[in-house]
Amino acid sequence: xxxxxxxxxxxxxxxxxxxxxxxxxxxxxxxxxxxxxxxxxxxxxxxxxxxxxxxxxxxxxxxxxxxxxxxxxxxxxxxxxxxxxxxxxxxxxxxxxxxxxxxxxxxxxxxxxxxxxxxxxxxxxxxxxxxxxxxxxxxxx
Numbered sequence: 001x002x003x004x005x006x007x008x009x010x011x012x013x014x015x016x017x018x019x020x021x022x023x024x025x026x027x028x029x030x031x032x033x034x035x036x037x038x039x040x041x042x043x044x045x046x047x048x049x050x051x052x053x054x055x056x057x058x059x060x061x062x063x064x065x066x067x068x069x070x071x072x073x074x075x076x077x078x079x080x081x082x083x084x085x086x087x088x089x090x091x092x093x094x095x096x097x098x099x100x101x102x103x104x105x106x107x108x109x110x111x112x113x114x115x116x117x118x119x120x121x122x123x124x125x126x127x128x129x130x131x132x133x134x135x136x137x138x139x140x141x
């Protein structure tokens with residue numbers, strides 16, 4: 001009697017651990033005005049900048065979104081109605097393999113991006129979006 005109970009308990013713990021390992025992180029893709037246009041579910045442990053992922057997989061972002069964990073101010077109710085994009089490893093392959101980011105690398109990346117914008121506000125917003133997650137630990141080490 002004790003063995004089947006013990007086996008069931010062990011199997012339950014193994015399944016719970018596997019579920020946690022496969023868990024995904026959900027973030028909201030928001031426009032510069034704070035309005036959420038979509039949410040993305042990133043695979044657990046993914047190292048890509050969530051803002052870059054938003055801009056790559058959500059057409060409504062048009063290179064202007066930033067990724068946030070929580071919606072603030074008056075946009076919380078609106079966030080409940082946004083579509084959720086399940087990001088797969090295949091979708092992330094097009095974004096390359098990220099490396100750990102240093103503050104100097106982030107600053108250089110940002111300056112190079114802005115220098116290519118020539119005053120285009122959407123382009124500068126994209127650069128700020130990429131910079132917002134760079135080196136902050138969003139991508140892991």
